[in-house]
Amino acid sequence: MPENNLNPFPKLGVKVLKEGILDYVQTEDRKYIRYGFWDRGTKGSVIILPGRSEYIEKYNSVIESFLKRDYSVVCLDWRGQGLSQRPLGRTDIGHVKSFFEYQIDLETVIKELESKLSNKPKILFAQSMGGTIGLRHLLRNSGFKCAIFSGPLWGLPVSDFTISILIPIFNLAISLGFGLMTYPFKTDGFYLHHRPFEKNLLTSNFSVYQQMKENLLIDPRLGLGPPTLNWLVTLYSEIKKLSKMPPPDIPHLTLFGENDRVVSKEAILARMARTPKGDIHVTPSALHEIFMETKDIQEDVWQIVDSFLEANLPTVEQKKSI
Numbered sequence: 665m666p667e668n669n670l671n672p673f674p675k676l677g678v679k680v681l682k683e684g685i686l687d688y689v690q691t692e693d694r695k696y697i698r699y700g701f702w703d704r705g706t707k708g709s710v711i712i713l714p715g716r717s718e719y720i721e722k723y724n725s726v727i728e729s730f731l732k733r734d735y736s737v738v739c740l741d742w743r744g745q746g747l748s749q750r751p752l753g754r755t756d757i758g759h760v761k762s763f764f765e766y767q768i769d770l771e772t773v774i775k776e777l778e779s780k781l782s783n784k785p786k787i788l789f790a791q792s793m794g795g796t797i798g799l800r801h802l803l804r805n806s807g808f809k810c811a812i813f814s815g816p817l818w819g820l821p822v823s824d825f826t827i828s829i830l831i832p833i834f835n836l837a838i839s840l841g842f843g844l845m846t847y848p849f850k851t852d853g854f855y856l857h858h859r860p861f862e863k864n865l866l867t868s869n870f871s872v873y874q875q876m877k878e879n880l881l882i883d884p885r886l887g888l889g890p891p892t893l894n895w896l897v898t899l900y901s902e903i904k905k906l907s908k909m910p911p912p913d914i915p916h917l918t919l920f921g922e923n924d925r926v927v928s929k930e931a932i933l934a935r936m937a938r939t940p941k942g943d944i945h946v947t948p949s950a951l952h953e954i955f956m957e958t959k960d961i962q963e964d965v966w967q968i969v970d971s972f973l974e975a976n977l978p979t980v981e982q983k984k985s986i
Contacts, residue, residue, distance in 0.1 A: 672698050672747060675883040678721050681728065684737075686720070688748075689776040691768050696749040698741040699773045701780075702727065705735035708785040708809065708977055712739040713770065715792030715817070716758060717888035719746030721879060725872075726789070726955050729966060733973075736784065740773050742766055742797075745888055756889035757846055763902040766797045767804070785809035785977055788916075792927060792952065793817045796902060802912035810976040811916035812969060815924055815952050819903060819931020831900055834893040843894035854887045856880055865925050865952055872956045907931070911939040915976040918942060919965055921950030921957070943972065 672686040680686070684702040691697060700720045710730045712723055720739045727737045741748040743766070744759055751759045760766065774781065788811040790798035795816025802811060820827060837845060856864075856877045867873055880887045891899075918936055920929060936944040945968050947954045950961050957965075 670696055670698070670747060670749060674719075674721060674747065674879075674886060677882040678879050678886070679724055680721065681724055689772055691743075691772045693765070693768060695743045695765075695769070697743060697769045697772060698746060698748045699776070700727075700737075700739045701777055702731055702737045703780055704731055705733075705737070706784070707734045707973075708787050709736040709738060709781045710787045710789050711770075711774065711808075712737060713788065713790040713794030713798045714739065714742070714745075715794050715815075716891070717745065718791070719886045721886070722876065730789075733970070735787070736780075738773065738777060738781070740769065742793075743769055746886055754889075755885060755887055757844060757892050758888050758890065759844060759892040759895050760898060761894060763796070763800075763898045767801060770797060770801055787812065787973070787977075789814070791815060791955070793899075796899070796906070799906055799912070800902065802914065802916075803906075803909055808914060810914055810973070811912065812972065813916060813918040814955055815920045815927055816918060816932060817899075817903070817927045818906065818935055819928030820900070821925060821928050827900065831897060834897050837893050838897060844892050846890035846892055847896055848890055854880065854889060867951055867953050867956050867958075868949070868961075869956060869958050903931075907935070911935070911942060913941065915941045915972075916943075917945070917969065917972040919945045919947060919954055919968065921947050921952055921954050923950060924952045926952040 670688060672688055673680065681702065683704065684700050686698065686700050688696045688698055712726065714723060719741050723739055727739060730737050743749060744751050751757065786808045788798050788802065788808045791814045795813045795818060798811065798813065799816065802808060857880065861870055861873050864873055918932060920932055936942050947961060947965060950957050954961060954965050
């Protein structure tokens with residue numbers, strides 16, 4: 665048991681999906697990472713990579729949708745998020761020393777479940793910050809059959825001029841020992857307590873937004889405060905490196921909302937423009953979290969996902985002939 669008595673189950677009142685496993689695995693750098701695994705599908709295994717400030721239970725509807733489509737599902741809480749181990753035990757900061765630490769989390773969870781994942785094609789599903797992590801993972805010969813990116817964080821939604829001013833200031837502060845100082849972020853987990861639905865940047869679905877807020881009221885451990893300066897600098901460094909790298913050599917579908925103001929839409933379009941095996945879909949009227957949007961938007965994006973998976977996964981007959 666971890667020193668700070670981590671519990672893989674949220675407090676009573678937060679919905680936990682049945683017939684799955686919630687557990688911890690320890691990484692090589694001795695961090696306890698929480699994961700969920702629903703081993704119920706025959707078509708393939710979907711590995712869900714959440715965004716910043718998110719947690720497994722926030723993806724209940726996405727997990728259920730894949731389960732209904734006969735896929736097994738894996739989801740995880742990144743270090744410092746959800747019910748995974750927190751830096752210094754704190755929920756008020758989002759912090760890593762290096763973005764590579766997230767690769768350790770992902771690889772550790774996949775290795776833990778390797779025997780159960782190896783006999784089915786793996787599909788990556790990545791939202792926002794998960795898209796940054798997922799893209800890096802795919803470029804490291806990951807063994808995924810195909811990938812789905814939702815509002816991927818492949819660029820910051822601010823001007824290059826602003827970044828050119830802020831990053832040197834952040835680096836100076838870090839060099840002076842202020843790496844844990846936080847910077848206001850417009851989609852922090854706890855901002856749901858204070859920002860009314862009408863001004864939120866995540867979803868146009870009122871009931872979904874209320875559920876997000878209620879989960880944090882029931883179990884504040886699921887929330888996350890602003891990112892540290894060190895987190896922002898290492899994110900920027902990773903985005904800059906990835907922007908110069910070639911696309912993954914597997915089919916992937918990228919979707920984002922027309923009204924998304926959390927990530928850079930220009931960066932997404934620029935990457936997909938040089939991605940021969942990539943399909944892109946801009947969802948009209950949608951905000952950042954398109955899979956948690958209004959019912960009509962969800963129906964639209966799931967039809968696109970179904971067509972993509974049908975076109976890029978082997979059929980039962982094809983599997984038998986291999």
